[in-house]
Amino acid sequence: xxxxxxxxxxxxxxxxxxxxxxxxxxxxxxxxxxxxxxxxxxxxxxxxxxxxxxxxxxxxxxxxxxxxxxxxxxxxxxxxxxxxxxxxxxxxxxxxxxxxxxxxxxxxxxxxxxxxxxxxxxxxxxxxxxxxxxxxxxxxxxxxxxxxxxxxxxxxxxxxxxxxxxxxxxxxxxxxxxxxxxxxxxxxxxxxxxxxxxxxxxxxxxxxxxxxxxxxxxxxxxxxxxxxxxxxxxxxxxxxxxxxxxxxxxxxxxxxxxxxxxxxxxxxxxxxxxxxxxxxxxxxxxxxxxxx
Amino acid sequence: xxxxxxxxxxxxxxxxxxxxxxxxxxxxxxxxxxxxxxxxxxxxxxxxxxxxxxxxxxxxxxxxxxxxxxxxxxxxxxxxxxxxxxxxxxxxxxxxxxxxxxxxxxxxxxxxxxxxxxxxxxxxxxxxxxxxxxxxxxxxxxxxxxxxxxxxxxxxxxxxxxxxxxxxxxxxxxxxxxxxxxxxxxxxxxxxxxxxxxxxxxxxxxxxxxxxxxxxxxxxxxxxxxxxxxxxxxxxxxxxxxxxxxxxxxxxxxxxxxxxxxxxxxxxxxxxxxxxxxxxxxxxxxxxxxxxxxxxxxx
Numbered sequence: 001x002x003x004x005x006x007x008x009x010x011x012x013x014x015x016x017x018x019x020x021x022x023x024x025x026x027x028x029x030x031x032x033x034x035x036x037x038x039x040x041x042x043x044x045x046x047x048x049x050x051x052x053x054x055x056x057x058x059x060x061x062x063x064x065x066x067x068x069x070x071x072x073x074x075x076x077x078x079x080x081x082x083x084x085x086x087x088x089x090x091x092x093x094x095x096x097x098x099x100x101x102x103x104x105x106x107x108x109x110x111x112x113x114x115x116x117x118x119x120x121x122x123x124x125x126x127x128x129x130x131x132x133x134x135x136x137x138x139x140x141x142x143x144x145x146x147x148x149x150x151x152x153x154x155x156x157x158x159x160x161x162x163x164x165x166x167x168x169x170x171x172x173x174x175x176x177x178x179x180x181x182x183x184x185x186x187x188x189x190x191x192x193x194x195x196x197x198x199x200x201x202x203x204x205x206x207x208x209x210x211x212x213x214x215x216x217x218x219x220x221x222x223x224x225x226x227x228x229x230x231x232x233x234x235x236x237x238x239x240x241x242x243x244x245x246x247x248x249x250x251x252x253x254x255x256x257x258x259x260x261x262x263x264x265x266x267x268x269x270x271x272x273x274x275x276x277x278x279x280x281x282x283x284x285x286x287x288x289x290x291x292x
Numbered sequence: 293x294x295x296x297x298x299x300x301x302x303x304x305x306x307x308x309x310x311x312x313x314x315x316x317x318x319x320x321x322x323x324x325x326x327x328x329x330x331x332x333x334x335x336x337x338x339x340x341x342x343x344x345x346x347x348x349x350x351x352x353x354x355x356x357x358x359x360x361x362x363x364x365x366x367x368x369x370x371x372x373x374x375x376x377x378x379x380x381x382x383x384x385x386x387x388x389x390x391x392x393x394x395x396x397x398x399x400x401x402x403x404x405x406x407x408x409x410x411x412x413x414x415x416x417x418x419x420x421x422x423x424x425x426x427x428x429x430x431x432x433x434x435x436x437x438x439x440x441x442x443x444x445x446x447x448x449x450x451x452x453x454x455x456x457x458x459x460x461x462x463x464x465x466x467x468x469x470x471x472x473x474x475x476x477x478x479x480x481x482x483x484x485x486x487x488x489x490x491x492x493x494x495x496x497x498x499x500x501x502x503x504x505x506x507x508x509x510x511x512x513x514x515x516x517x518x519x520x521x522x523x524x525x526x527x528x529x530x531x532x533x534x535x536x537x538x539x540x541x542x543x544x545x546x547x548x549x550x551x552x553x554x555x556x557x558x559x560x561x562x563x564x565x566x567x568x569x570x571x572x573x574x575x576x577x578x579x580x581x582x583x584x585x586x587x588x589x590x591x
Contacts, residue, residue: 053382106295
C-alpha cells in the first residue's frame with residue numbers, strides 16, 4: 001500500500017526562459033491512475049516533465065514524486081521511475097543484449113526475463129544495433145526497458161508521436177496492463193488526444209506555459225460542450241459564457257465549459273458533446289475569442 | 293556502478309580492439325627487426341648500423357608503444373551527448389560521482405593492466421634484444437600512464453563542462469597546444485644553450501691543443517650534453533617518481549571533482565550552440581532552446 005496519495009504533486013512550478021515562462025503550474029497525478037498531459041507545441045509539456053525528472057531545475061515551486069521532494073530525494077527514488085522520451089536515448093552501437101547487461105546492474109528490480117519477454121512480444125531483434133532500428137522499434141524498445149524494472153511511475157514525453165495506429169494501439173494496451181497494479185501510475189504527454197481519450201483517467205491541459213484545465217477526463221468531457229448555432233443565435237450568447245467561438249460561413253461553433261448551466265440559461269441552444277481535441281483547439285484560441 | 297562501467301567498456305570496445313591489434317602489430321614489427329638483425333638483411337650491415345637499428349627498435353618498443361595506451365582509454369562523454377544518454381542517465385538511479393567514477397575506474401583498471409603487461413613485455417624484449425632492464429623504465433611507464441589518464445580526464449571534463457563537441461574540443465586543444473608550445477620553447481631554449489656551450493667547448497679544446505678554433509665540431513659535444521640531460525631526467529624520475537605521481541594524482545582528483553560538479557548542473561545550464569538551435573524537434577524540447585522558446589516552439 002503506497003504511503004502517498006499522489007504519484008506526482010506539482011505546486012506553483014515556475015520556470016523562466018527567454019521568451020517563455022512556465023507560470024505557476026499546479027496539478028497532481030493520483031496514484032494508480034493515468035494522466036494525459038495535453039498541449040500544443042511550445043506549451044511547456046516537456047519543460048514540466050523535465051522538471052519532474054530533475055533534468056532541469058525549476059525557478060520556484062515544489063515537485064514531489066512518489067511522496068518525496070525531487071530536490072532532496074535520495075537518488076534511489078529513481079529505482080521506481082521510468083522515463084520514455086520521443087527519441088531513443090541509447091547509443092546506436094548498443095543492442096538489446098548489451099542494454100540488458102547495463103540496466104541489469106543499474107536497477108535493483110530489473111528482470112531480464114520480463115525485458116526479453118517484451119522484446120519477443122514486440123518482435124524486436126536482440127543482437128541488432130539500435131542505430132538500425134526504425135522509429136517504431138526504438139519506441140517499443142524504450143517502453144520494454146521502462147517496464148522491465150517494476151517501476152511504480154511511468155513518465156512519457158510524446159512517446160507515441162510518429163507511430164502508426166497499430167503500434168500505438170499495442171502500446172496503449174500495454175499501458176493498461178501496467179495500470180492493473182494499483183500502485184502504478186502514468187503521466188503521459190501527447191498531441192494525440194484520441195489516445196488519451198482512450199486510456200487516460202485524468203487530463204491536464206497546458207498552453208503557453210499556463211495551466212488551463214486539470215481534472216478527471218470524464219468530468220471535463222461532461223462539463224464541456226460545443227454549441228452549434230447560427231450567427232444570429234450566437235449574438236444572443238454572452239461572450240463570458242463561452243471559451244471561444246469558431247465563426248464559419250454558415251454558422252458558429254462555440255465551446256462552453258459548463259454545459260448544464262449554459263443549457264439552462266439558453267434553453268433553445270443545442271450543446272453537443274465534445275472531444276479533448278476540440279477542447280484543446282478552442283482553449284488555444286481563447287484569447288482571440290472569435291476565430292475561423 | 294557495474295552497469296555504467298560495462299556501458300563505458302562496451303561503447304569503447306572497437307577502439308580497444310584496434311589498440312590491441314596495433315600493439316601486437318608493432319611488437320611483431322620489432323621482433324621482425326630483431327630476426328632480420330640475427331638472420332636476415334640487417335645482419336649484412338656493419339656492426340654499428342646493426343646495433344643502432346636494434347637500439348632504435350628496442351627503445352621504440354619500450355617508449356614508443358606507450359602511445360598505444362591512449363587507444364585503450366575510455367571517454368564516452370562525447371558519445372553520451374550525441375545519443376542523449378547524458379540526459380537519460382539523469383533519470384537513472386546513480387549519482388554524478390558514480391557516472392564520472394565509472395569512467396575513471398574503467399580507465400584506471402585498463403591502464404593498470406597495460407602497465408603490468410607492458411612492463412612484462414619490456415622485460416621479455418630485454419632478453420630478446422640483449423638489453424638491460426632499467427628500473428627507470430617502470431617509473432616512466434607509470435608516469436606516462438598517469439599523464440595519459442590526466443589528459444583523458446581533462447578531455448572528459450571539457451565535455452562535461454561545455455556539453456558541446458566544438459567548445460570542448462577547442463578547450464582541450466588549446467590546453468594541449470599551450471603545453472606543446474611550452475615544451476617546444478623549452479626545447480629550443482635548451483638547444484640554443486647546447487649550441488653556444490658546444491661551440492665554446494670546441495674552441496677551448498682546440499685552443500688547448502694549439503689548433504685552429506674551428507677544428508672540432510660543436511655537435512660532438514652537444515650529443516654528450518643531450519645524453520647528460522636525459523640521464524639527469526632519468527635519475528630525477530627515479531628519485532622523485534613518487535612526487536610526480538602525487539602531483540599528477542592530485543590534478544586528476546581535482547578534475548574528477550570538477551567533472552562531477554559540471555555534470556551535476558541542470559541540463560539547461562549550458563547555452564545552446566547554433567547547431568542545437570537548428571534542431572527544433574530534438575528530444576528534450578526545453579533544454580537550452582531559448583531561441584526556439586521565444587518563437588513559441590518550446591515543447
